[in-house]
């Protein structure tokens with residue numbers, strides 16, 4: 001009978017996940033070999049377990065009637081019984097020991113593979129483009145890193161290997177019972193096709209439910225992460241109930257799928273039990289006749305029945321494990337999906353570590369589009385000398401942030417070249433290139449840790465004096481000292497215990513300490529009140545003069561201090577020059593000056 005298509009599909013998927021995992025598992029080959037040997041030896045012990053009883057039945061209790069003619073001088077009964085009893089202890093003891101070793105061995109393999117796989121997916125996620133991260137929901141990615149990887153371990157240690165052991169046990173039992181009495185063996189295996197059909201039927205249902213469950217879990221985590229990360233907005237806009245409804249909906253679907261899996265698994269176990277009882281009954285009936293007819297010994301029949309009972313357990317286990325395997329397969333596919341995603345930005349072959357730059361920046365004919373038909377930058381040409389203070393300004397959506405992200409190689413241009421000190425930025429390794437920049441963004445995220453750690457983040461100098469010096473220049477020293485534990489105060493997650501102005505000044509202190517040859521700032525004074533704005537502005541003007549600084553701002557007073565002002569609109573440079581020149585020319589920049597609010601007005605367009 002043809003198996004349902006989805007079962008075949010599930011087997012193919014499991015095979016795929018396993019092949020993908022194989023390189024990691026292969027690295028553990030010595031442990032794998034040792035554990036497999038213990039597994040096989042354990043199976044042999046399991047097969048040997050009913051034999052002492054057979055021995056006692058045939059040699060002692062039935063007076064050797066069915067066995068070969070007794071030797072002239074039979075061993076004393078007490079010796080046979082003693083030997084059989086000792087064998088029971090030895091066989092069971094060995095089996096227990098081997099099972100213990102084998103479980104530990106496979107768990108160790110599973111855990112090692114898990115550890116490396118988890119690290120790989122985490123670091124791979126860091127390498128993936130911003131575009132990927134904006135498209136994917138962070139909660140879902142978190143579930144993949146944490147729970148899906150853990151579930152996947154089940155494939156290697158807790159489900160696939162017991163399954164392998166079960167197959168070995170079944171094969172061993174079949175061989176022995178056919179050897180003992182083939183007619184009776186045929187009768188016993190007559191129910192096997194029915195078991196296969198039952199398993200295939202439930203198996204496909206279990207797999208489908210497991211896949212849906214994993215998907216719903218990812219979506220539920222994404223919803224939770226979204227509202228928890230933006231809890232201020234959720235509260236302010238009173239969105240709690242709409243998020244709760246979405247969460248509850250997914251939660252309920254997960255529960256339904258879980259129940260379905262359990263019902264299918266339990267149903268399979270029940271069907272296998274019933275089929276097994278028919279097999280036992282048939283063997284008992286026909287085997288009894290064979291013993292009476294002298295065609296087999298009573299001991300053989302006992303071995304037969306013991307095996308049949310045991311054969312039932314692997315079949316039931318299979319039902320139980322197949323549910324877990326299905327979950328693990330679904331989880332594995334989600335993990336591999338992330339790993340298959342190619343980072344857009346990566347080191348080109350032959351990329352060199354960036355040297356200490358002098359700081360000249362040049363863009364020639366640079367165009368870039370985020371995929372929509374409207375390009376974010378169109379044929380931009382720009383030359384910046386080392387140490388220059390450059391202000392990028394213009395209406396919102398003009399392409400300022402895009403230009404900054406091209407310098408950092410968060411994206412590569414579709415056409416044209418971005419050069420630093422005359423060299424294409426793609427000639428350097430991505431990490432070393434980004435090391436050459438200090439960056440202050442609109443809303444600085446701090447990370448869990450102390451204030452001092454947050455300032456020292458990403459720089460090689462973490463001496464307390466240097467940190468405090470940087471903080472003084474950034475006008476952050478005073479408020480930091482007023483904090484309960486000064487520089488050792490722990491900041492809340494993402495710096496939520498500090499005001500925006502304080503976070504920006506910490507970011508500037510960070511940039512000062514980093515002493516990078518290139519400094520990029522994207523509207524660092526955005527959203528600040530006058531007092532904070534000036535504190536931040538004074539701080540950023542104190543940045544080391546040697547560094548080339550590119551600052552995005554709408555603030556004419558800051559722009560006035562620049563060496564070069566670049567006005568970007570619709571992805572193109574419409575004005576560029578010294579602020580005084582631009583002002584006297586009376587163009588767009590001059591308008592910004594005449595009415596400082598006009599930048600904002602234009603932005604709001």
Ligand code: ADP
Pocket residue numbers: 134370375376395396397398399400401402403
């Ligand atoms: P600015 O910094 O001057 O406000 P941006 O560089 O952020 O401008 O944006 C330039 C253009 O690119 C805008 O039209 C904007 O809608 C678009 N854009 C910016 N970021 C993305 C993104 N991640 N995906 C798609 N389009 C984007």
